[in-house]
Amino acid sequence: MNQTIENPGTSKAAISYHYDIGNDFYRLFLDRNCCYSGAMYDEAVENESLDSAQERKLDYHIHESKASGAKRVLDVGCGWGGMLKRLVTVHRVALATGLTLSARQEDYIRAMALPGVEVRVESWSDHSPGELYDSIISVGAFEHFAKPGLEREARVRGYRDFYRYCHEWLKPGGWMSLQTIGLGALDRGTRGQFVFERVFPETDIPRLGEMADAAEGIFEIVKVRNDRMDYIRTGREFRARLRQNWSAAVKLVGEEIANRYDQYFRFSLAGFELGTTNLYRLTLRRIDRPRFDIRL
Amino acid sequence: MARSSAPSEEQLRDWLVSKVAAVLGMRAPDVDVSKDLEAYGLGSRELVELSGELEEFIGCELSPTLAFDYPSIASLVRILKKEIVTRSDS
Numbered sequence: 001m002n003q004t005i006e007n008p009g010t011s012k013a014a015i016s017y018h019y020d021i022g023n024d025f026y027r028l029f030l031d032r033n034c035c036y037s038g039a040m041y042d043e044a045v046e047n048e049s050l051d052s053a054q055e056r057k058l059d060y061h062i063h064e065s066k067a068s069g070a071k072r073v074l075d076v077g078c079g080w081g082g083m084l085k086r087l088v089t090v091h092r093v094a095l096a097t098g099l100t101l102s103a104r105q106e107d108y109i110r111a112m113a114l115p116g117v118e119v120r121v122e123s124w125s126d127h128s129p130g131e132l133y134d135s136i137i138s139v140g141a142f143e144h145f146a147k148p149g150l151e152r153e154a155r156v157r158g159y160r161d162f163y164r165y166c167h168e169w170l171k172p173g174g175w176m177s178l179q180t181i182g183l184g185a186l187d188r189g190t191r192g193q194f195v196f197e198r199v200f201p202e203t204d205i206p207r208l209g210e211m212a213d214a215a216e217g218i219f220e221i222v223k224v225r226n227d228r229m230d231y232i233r234t235g236r237e238f239r240a241r242l243r244q245n246w247s248a249a250v251k252l253v254g255e256e257i258a259n260r261y262d263q264y265f266r267f268s269l270a271g272f273e274l275g276t277t278n279l280y281r282l283t284l285r286r287i288d289r290p291r292f293d294i295r296l
Numbered sequence: 297m298a299r300s301s302a303p304s305e306e307q308l309r310d311w312l313v314s315k316v317a318a319v320l321g322m323r324a325p326d327v328d329v330s331k332d333l334e335a336y337g338l339g340s341r342e343l344v345e346l347s348g349e350l351e352e353f354i355g356c357e358l359s360p361t362l363a364f365d366y367p368s369i370a371s372l373v374r375i376l377k378k379e380i381v382t383r384s385d386s
Contacts, residue, residue, distance in 0.1 A: 192341035263348065270344045270360035 007125040008158035010144035012101045014202035019102035023080070025252045029241035029261075033058070033082030034108070037140035037179060038231035038279045050237045053230075057179075058086040061137045064177035064223070064283040067093060070134035074169065075099070076124050077141020081109035081117065088116040099127055124162055132171045142180035142211070148189070148196065148204040156296070159206065159214035163284075167218050170286045176219065178282040181231070183207045186276035195271070199264045208280055215284060217291030223283035228272040231279045235272065239265035302380045303354065305373055311353055312369045315346060329369040338363075354380065 023034075030036055031054040039053035040060050061083070067073045068091040075083045078098025087096040098119045100106060109119040120127070124141075145162055146155040166176055183205050196203055208224070215221060242249055242261060249258040271277035303311070309329065316333065317324040319342055327336075333343060343363040351358045354376065359365070366372045 192339050266348055266360040273361045
């Protein structure tokens with residue numbers, strides 16, 4: 001198994017600060033499967049609902065990672081279990097394992113009591129599967145794989161460790177599908193970024209080049225998409241739903257937090273509209289003759 | 297709080313001038329309405345916040361990048377008047 005590594009990502013306490021505010025609060029603005037990341041809209045579908053666009057996103061990652069009908073699939077950063085549920089109920093996966101650092105998310109998933117779904121409150125760096133996985137999916141977790149203030153090299157090293165672990169857990173020829181918000185046309189460390197200072201502590205998003213560098217010799221990148229427009233539509237939906245349910249939100253979390261989320265959605269939207277943040281979707285294939293020591 | 301009626305062009309301009317003056321620590325009469333807000337030193341955060349506060353003032357939803365697309369007070373007032381007229385027509 002892997003040697004112990006230093007995980008440079010967001011701490012469990014900082015994850016809890018954001019994601020453990022209350023499941024009922026998140027349900028006010030998320031879709032029916034509680035997907036808390038950019039959906040995938042089909043422009044050919046008129047007035048597509050958030051539910052439908054989120055399910056398309058789930059199916060996209062399942063398709064890209066070739067998880068449909070698989071025996072064992074890992075979901076790193078499984079949120080409230082939307083992907084896990086989709087894997088076992090629609091895609092006939094025998095065992096879908098989800099990792100999260102949020103205790104409330106674990107509660108939520110356990111309460112669904114879905115046969116074939118397993119959830120663990122642990123970081124990817126503490127994970128140790130009994131058997132190899134056929135596919136790995138990770139949506140909206142990579143954002144938490146590095147804390148602010150690190151040099152590029154340290155960030156890439158952390159991402160590389162993640163890929164190295166995934167490589168070890170995947171069967172030969174296995175596929176992985178990732179989705180993450182990435183830094184776009186903006187200097188890293190720009191001050192006054194409301195979202196990272198007030199909403200997501202200890203979080204620093206990757207650049208595409210860092211994700212790519214980190215994968216060299218371990219995973220080959222087969223496909224990259226930047227779907228920031230999808231997050232604009234998703235973010236608008238989140239905000240509209242929050243505002244439609246404003247009094248319920250204030251009752252659940254208080255006015256200060258409800259206002260903070262309203263602001264967060266506006267800032268997040270601005271980032272995707274300006275292209276200072278992007279929404280990356282990466283398809284990767286395990287390199288079965290890896291070069292872990294490759295010179296970057 | 298949202299207003300019960302749409303603000304006039306003058307009210308919009310006065311509101312924006314006083315907001316910008318407060319952020320910059322300037323006197324309102326010294327604010328040049330034709331100058332780009334970014335040139336005055338307003339950062340991305342302030343520009344996104346400004347359109348958020350404008351939402352509250354006007355009482356309708358605005359793009360969070362409004363002050364990037366219409367970077368001076370004068371251009372903001374122009375587009376807002378147009379928007380408000382369009383919205384009340386529809």
